[in-house]
Amino acid sequence: MASCADILRSEFPDLDGELFAYVTGILHGSGADFESVDELEEAVGELLREVSQDTKDDGAIREICQRLFNTLQLDEGQAQRCSQVLLDAPIQLSQITDGYGDTSADLLPGLLLKRGQTSMVNAKKLEKAEARLKAKQDKRLERDSLKSSGPVVLEEASASQASSKKETRMESSGKNKSYDVRIENFDVSFGERVLLTGADLNLAFGRRYGLVGRNGLGKTTLLKMIASQSLRIPSHISILHVEQEVAGDETPALQSVLECDTTRESLLREERDLTAKISSGRGEGTEGARLSEIYAKLEEIEADKAPAREFSGGWRMRLALARALFARPDLLLLDEPTNMLDVRAILWLESYLQTWQSTILVVSHDRNFLNAVATDIIHLHSQRLDMYRGDFENFMKIKEERLKNQQREYEAQQQYREHIQVFIDRFRYNANRASQVQSKLKLLEKLPVLKPVDKESEVTIRFPDGFEKFSPPILQLDEVDFYYEPSHYIFHSLSVSADLESRICVVGENGAGKSTMLKILMGELAPVRGIRHAHRNLKIGYFSQHHVDQLDLNISAVELLARKFPGKTEEEYRHQLGSYGISGELAVRPVASLSGGQKSRVAFAQMTMPCPNFYILDEPTNHLDMETIEALAKALNKFRGGVILVSHDERFIRLVCQELWVCENATVTRIEGGFDQYRDILKEQFRKEGFL
Structure with missing residues (x-):
């Protein structure tokens, strides 16, 4: 050979x-x-x-x-x-x-x-x-x-990028003072899968970019490649990355926020070292001059006012955002920052980011949040990035118009090609028309090759019906008291009820007891006083906001269902997963290698396998892309059974829910005016508190 x-x-x-x-x-x-x-x-x-x-x-x-x-x-x-x-x-x-x-x-x-x-x-x-x-x-x-x-070794992300000698020279010479970010001609892969190829990303300093696209296409991976500097960013540009899932630690909230300002911390550390040298007599005579420089720099960055800038909340996401906003990086990367935040915190964050002076790149599934914050939209699809000026609604209009124009151009060219081909076929063997045929052939060769519109597949979700005629009450709490510590009541004299036609959304600040109430409704927590009543034939499906903790990440989605619900064929498990967009190779990969949205879909497939007739959903839209959220809303509207959910996604609430329960002051209040009234209440509170 x-x-x-x-x-x-x-x-x-x-x-x-x-x-x-x-x-x-x-x-x-x-x-x-x-x-x-x-x-x-x-x-x-x-x-x-x-x-x-x-x-x-x-x-x-x-x-x-x-x-x-x-x-x-x-x-x-x-x-x-x-x-x-x-x-x-x-x-x-x-x-x-x-x-x-x-x-x-x-x-x-x-x-x-x-x-x-x-x-x-x-x-x-x-x-x-x-x-x-x-x-x-x-x-x-x-x-x-x-x-x-022994343990499963997961695929990892990687990036490659052609170097620019001009940028390298400017970087080494210190002449590159621009805070714009230009990453040209780069590829990103996750394991063997190519996510981006030959892509360009241009971020102008001071603008706020929303990064959107389907689950699993690489939005989170791209942010991680930028944050880790696997893609080249000029060294003078500071970057801070707030991820979807924020891990907690034992660091006190105020200390963790202050430590994030690395410039302030390094100056204070050097000031302490120099002072110690002078006090011990180990100095070399230059410490005094350096101390003067440090004090001037500390005064310039207003280090003495740092504690006043801290605004920690009760949740890890709030703390992570507090760290990021306190540090004031040149490039702020936010991955689903509204996950786990209550409506009040989201409204505050929207207002704060609108005044942000440096560059933001944010991944979000929340249309209202993007409309409030983004000045530009970046659409990740087909292994490339497309840029659009304006908020999300403007992006949707322009994208639809582009697709229509692209399809019209393609169809017009196809008709033109067919017209020319008819002439060629008709006179191919006619000697008198030989020159014209040759001319037409050359014309065909010179025509640019247009492609038909690459339409994204429609996301469909369907919850199996479990509707039966039950005599009331279906699900009810009557004069319920609940506390973890007797000195602090979570609920006092709580009375709520739902039936098989309910579409109820529970809102309220983080820590107000929303998730606790859901667990009391399900029977996972017993009231201290009062009565929980549930119909004997009620089958509840529960989706936890921490649903990933309930999944075995080291096995595939097919194996996960087989262990949870044994006795069915692999085809049945695959069909169940396929109903939620986990099909083909995704169904047999380790769950840990799936994106956040794909893990949520696996959790939905697991939750609906027993065909419940009532769903209790705690933050179901976290990690889902917009198309899947729309599909989830349609599925819940078609579902013949009851639904109670906790959500902060305004559009999702408006699409699904008919009742709004506000959880506050150790009780639950029904808002007659729905989400509009609740939003007005929060804005009025902001005005009184001086935030608006």
């Missing part, structure tokens, strides 16, 4: 020396790392497509990659033949071996071209390919090192 070098020379006779050396170097140096032809094609396929100059289609490139892969599977002697590179000029091997795996542009000049020959490949693409390959090798080494320890 031919060697890899023979295959490349045969299939690409015009291949220049630089690319030939690069490709054969990858095949020789990394052949053992390719576990499939897909991995080999990912490493070199794009480059081979480019140098083929459209003479070979994707199928031909795939076939060549298969031949290369087969060759690499032979014995070591044959595999070594892949490294036999013949060039018309010498190569400094030290420059190649010493820099192997380096993603910098300095590696490329070491590979010499034939005399007078220019490279046919964009150097940035070579760099990105090298970066992807190196990331893959690093992950495989890490996986191999953990195999003996």
Whole structure:
């Protein structure tokens, strides 16, 4: 069988020396790392497509990659033949071996071209390919090192980006003073899945960007790549990232917020060290001058006023936001900041962020929040990022108009192509029309290739009906008292009721007892005094705001249902998951590798498996994308059974709920005017407190 070098020379006779050396170097140096032809094609396929100059289609490139892969599977002697590179000029091997795996542009000049020959490949693409390959090798080494320890090793995110020599020079010289963020021509992957390819992200300083897109497409991953600086950000730009799930620790709230201001903390630490040196007589004589500089800087940043800027709340998300807003980073990354926040806190956050002076990039599923905060929308879809000026409603209008125009252009061109093709077919063998036919053929070749509109699949959710005619009462609390500590009543004389046609939303501040009331209604908590009554045939399905804690993350969604509800076929489990958008490969991946929204869908599939006739849902929209929230609202409206839910999502509440219960002052009050009245009450409170 031919060697890899023979295959490349045969299939690409015009291949220049630089690319030939690069490709054969990858095949020789990394052949053992390719576990499939897909991995080999990912490493070199794009480059081979480019140098083929459209003479070979994707199928031909795939076939060549298969031949290369087969060759690499032979014995070591044959595999070594892949490294036999013949060039018309010498190569400094030290420059190649010493820099192997380096993603910098300095590696490329070491590979010499034939005399007078220019490279046919964009150097940035070579760099990105090298970066992807190196990331893959690093992950495989890490996986191999953990195999003996036993636990499931999850896929990891990686990013590759072509370097800009101009930006590198400006960065090293200290001339780059701009606070705009420009990340050009980058790729992001999660394990083997490509999330973004050849993407550009431009964030102008001082603008507030909303990042939207379907669950699982990579919004959270992109924020993490920026925060970890896997994508290059100028070093003088400070970044702070508030994630979806915020872990708690034992640090007191005020201290944790103040410590987040790293400039203030470092100056105070240095001031203490210098003072200690002077006091102990260990100083070198320069401490006094430095102390003067530090005091001037502390005065400039108003360090003495720091405690007044703290505004911690009772929940981890509030504390995380307090840290972020206190630190005042140049680039603030927020991932679903409204998760777990009550309506009052969301209204406050909207108002505060509208006055934010630096740049914000926020992932959110809350349409009202984005309309209030965002000056621009970034739409992640089809492995790319599209930018739109304006709030979310403006984005929806422009996107729909773009899609309509794109479809009209595509249909018009198809008709034009068909018209020309009819002429060609009619007169193809007419000698008198030969010149016209040739002209029409050339015209067809020159027409740009337009693609039909890539419409996103519609999200559908359906809750199985459990409606039966029950005689009242269905679910009721009568004069209920409840406390965890006798000195602090959570509820006093609480009386509420619901039936199989109820659509009730419970609102109130964090800590007011909303989740506690739901657990009393379900019977998980017993009243201290009073009576809970539930119909004997009532089957309640419960969705917890901490639903992830109820899922075994180390097994697949199919396995999870099989363990929870044994005795059914795999097809039945897959059908149940497919009803909530967890289909195909997603159903057999470890649950831990799914996005937040996908985990929520698994929880819905698990909750509805026994066909309840009443649902109690605690923050069901957290982590879901907007399309899934709309589908969830439609499903609840069609469901023939009762619903009580806790939610902060204004649009979702308006779509679903007919009653609004406000949880406050150890009781529950029914608001006759619905959400509009509740929002007006909160705004009036803000005005009295001086926030508006």
